[in-house]
Amino acid sequence: MERCPHPNCFADDNTTCTLGHIKLESCPEWRGISQAAAIPPSDSSEMLLPWSGLAMGEHDLAFISGRVKPITIGIVGPESAGKTTILGAFYLLLGRGGLTSDEASFSSSYTLAGWEAVATCLRWKPGQSPHFPPHTPSRAARAPGMLHLGFRRQDGSLRDVVFADAPGEWFQKWAINEQAADAEGARWIARHADVTLLIADRQALAGPKMGTARNNFQLLAQRAVAESHGRRLALVWTKGDVEVAPAMEAQIKSALATKASSVPEFTVSVYPRGELDPAEGFRELFNWILSTKRAAVNLPMTEASGHDPLFRFGRR
Amino acid sequence: MTAQHTILLVGESNVGKTHYGAQFLKRLMVKACSLKMSGAPTNLEAFSTALSCLTEGKATDHTPASTYVESVWPIADDLGRVAELVWPDYGGEQVRNLVTQRRIPAAWRERVLVATDWVLLIRLHSLRSEDDLFSRPLESFAGAEGVEESAVYEPSDQARTIELLQMLLYLAQFHLDRPLNKPRLTILLSCWDELGTTDLPANLLASRLPMLWSFVRSNWMAPTVMGLSALERALSKTDTDQDYAIRGPEEFGYVVLSDGTQSPDITLPVQRLMASEL
Numbered sequence: 149m150e151r152c153p154h155p156n157c158f159a160d161d162n163t164t165c166t167l168g169h170i171k172l173e174s175c176p177e178w179r180g181i182s183q184a185a186a187i188p189p190s191d192s193s194e195m196l197l198p199w200s201g202l203a204m205g206e207h208d209l210a211f212i213s214g215r216v217k218p219i220t221i222g223i224v225g226p227e228s229a230g231k232t233t234i235l236g237a238f239y240l241l242l243g244r245g246g247l248t249s250d251e252a253s254f255s256s257s258y259t260l261a262g263w264e265a266v267a268t269c270l271r272w273k274p275g276q277s278p279h280f281p282p283h284t285p286s287r288a289a290r291a292p293g294m295l296h297l298g299f300r301r302q303d304g305s306l307r308d309v310v311f312a313d314a315p316g317e318w319f320q321k322w323a324i325n326e327q328a329a330d331a332e333g334a335r336w337i338a339r340h341a342d343v344t345l346l347i348a349d350r351q352a353l354a355g356p357k358m359g360t361a362r363n364n365f366q367l368l369a370q371r372a373v374a375e376s377h378g379r380r381l382a383l384v385w386t387k388g389d390v391e392v393a394p395a396m397e398a399q400i401k402s403a404l405a406t407k408a409s410s411v412p413e414f415t416v417s418v419y420p421r422g423e424l425d426p427a428e429g430f431r432e433l434f435n436w437i438l439s440t441k442r443a444a445v446n447l448p449m450t451e452a453s454g455h456d457p458l459f460r461f462g463r464r
Numbered sequence: 465m466t467a468q469h470t471i472l473l474v475g476e477s478n479v480g481k482t483h484y485g486a487q488f489l490k491r492l493m494v495k496a497c498s499l500k501m502s503g504a505p506t507n508l509e510a511f512s513t514a515l516s517c518l519t520e521g522k523a524t525d526h527t528p529a530s531t532y533v534e535s536v537w538p539i540a541d542d543l544g545r546v547a548e549l550v551w552p553d554y555g556g557e558q559v560r561n562l563v564t565q566r567r568i569p570a571a572w573r574e575r576v577l578v579a580t581d582w583v584l585l586i587r588l589h590s591l592r593s594e595d596d597l598f599s600r601p602l603e604s605f606a607g608a609e610g611v612e613e614s615a616v617y618e619p620s621d622q623a624r625t626i627e628l629l630q631m632l633l634y635l636a637q638f639h640l641d642r643p644l645n646k647p648r649l650t651i652l653l654s655c656w657d658e659l660g661t662t663d664l665p666a667n668l669l670a671s672r673l674p675m676l677w678s679f680v681r682s683n684w685m686a687p688t689v690m691g692l693s694a695l696e697r698a699l700s701k702t703d704t705d706q707d708y709a710i711r712g713p714e715e716f717g718y719v720v721l722s723d724g725t726q727s728p729d730i731t732l733p734v735q736r737l738m739a740s741e742l
Contacts, residue, residue, distance in 0.1 A: 237597075243674070254678040260627050263623070272596060272600060426598065
């Protein structure tokens with residue numbers, strides 16, 4: 149199928165027209181090409197849905213942002229630090245009822261297929277034990293793949309959360325050069341994330357290249373702190389079962405200490421640590437994320453002469 | 465004026481839609497339930513095979529995938545409320561195709577738009593229970609390398625059911641700003657006899673499919689969960705069940721109400737829907 153000339157329309161990719169035309173031939177944008185190419189749509193009696201279920205791109209976000217801007221979670225860290233594993237673990241816990249409560253019940257997700265894709269490696273399958281999710285490919289994308297979850301809070305209101313799953317290379321380039329040409333996706337996260345999870349990979353920090361890992365983390369932390377502009381930031385230790393030298397831990401913490409307020413710390417691991425249930429660390433982190441509130445907007449108080457709020461500012 | 469209850473009966477293949485329809489109809493015919501037929505049904509073709517199989521104590525064949533037949537039954541309850549019940553029968557593959565192919569045939573869109581009540585049939589026994597690293601922790605974790613990464617994977621049954629409900633909600637043009645009052649949702653856990661449990665239906669659903677239960681409770685004001693055993697026992701397609709042949713199929717089958725009480729009147733789920741205001 150031809151691609152629609154509208155920049156935000158992906159009608160060729162099994163979703164509905166972005167302008168809302170159920171019949172593609174009635175869309176002016178689409179008619180432009182279909183006249184030239186004269187290809188009738190496969191079956192006009194079938195209706196498509198506005199979401200594909202896969203991870204969302206920048207333009208797809210409009211579909212869930214219609215209600216209120218979702219809370220965006222940026223997961224920032226070097227490659228193979230366990231960013232995608234965190235997401236997979238969240239989804240599995242949600243599927244087991246481990247993340248929902250009376251205060252926040254699961255209400256929707258328009259990226260279920262995307263969630264299933266990140267979680268599928270962490271499941272036991274016949275003849276195959278769980279393994280880490282494969283490397284998240286870095287394409288020349290301008291925005292990361294986004295996974296959506298909607299929750300309903302006790303007062304009945306909805307809260308949408310979007311997790312940005314970006315490849316580690318983006319952040320490494322971004323840490324070195326803020327304006328790096330191929331770090332557009334990292335800049336997108338820095339600009340839009342309401343919550344930033346800064347990942348410290350304990351395995352790398354205890355491994356043979358621990359010096360490089362420490363240096364990379366310090367650079368990345370510096371960048372992330374500078375760009376956070378007071379938005380929420382947390383330090384997440386991944387692979388929590390690995391022992392790290394106390395001096396190294398202190399170095400990592402001090403990389404974030406420049407920030408005025410203290411940065412909360414979380415430790416997650418997919419292995420049970422002693423008596424500790426692996427789910428506990430993920431649950432703690434998730435509850436902290438879900439407690440995020442966007443700073444309230446203060447509407448200016450004005451002396452209004454009429455009752456109609458429309459004329460509050462206009463009338464003299 | 466006769467209220468029309470159009471039931472959107474949703475269930476994948478092999479959950480027992482046809483058996484439930486046939487048993488429901490049989491109960492109406494012999495007047496052994498709280499609902500009564502107040503006229504003659506329009507078209508019983510869809511259930512005639514199933515009815516004759518059950519009379520002999522045999523299970524019916526799978527409904528062909530492309531079939532979709534609606535049968536209109538005029539019914540009345542004890543208080544004299546009358547309604548027309550539109551009962552569909554179809555091959556369950558259609559439901560699975562909605563989710564996997566993500567293309568909604570125009571006919572399905574209309575069905576969703578006119579439906580007043582949704583009844584979702586789930587057969588817990590046939591759902592896969594998947595182990596993951598939280599239910600079965602690992603001692604050592606294989607790295608991603610060396611593992612043949614297969615591009616194909618099957619979404620979990622739970623995710624598929626949630627996606628189905630989300631799609632139906634979208635088609636019916638409901639928005640979820642507030643939990644929904646209408647359409648009323650009844651979840652029937654079919655083939656209850658296979659489960660061998662004494663749990664309340666809602667608790668069982670909450671423990672087996674917690675994410676689905678959270679989704680349903682978050683988006684509906686008052687979802688109802690009941691257990692249903694349309695046949696009471698497994699029947700074979702070839703061998704006759706003597707008890708069935710002697711006593712008749714209307715003597716078999718039961719529902720487990722939300723409070724755990726068991727009743728032989730399998731029309732109760734629909735009677736409850738009628739009793740509440742349209």
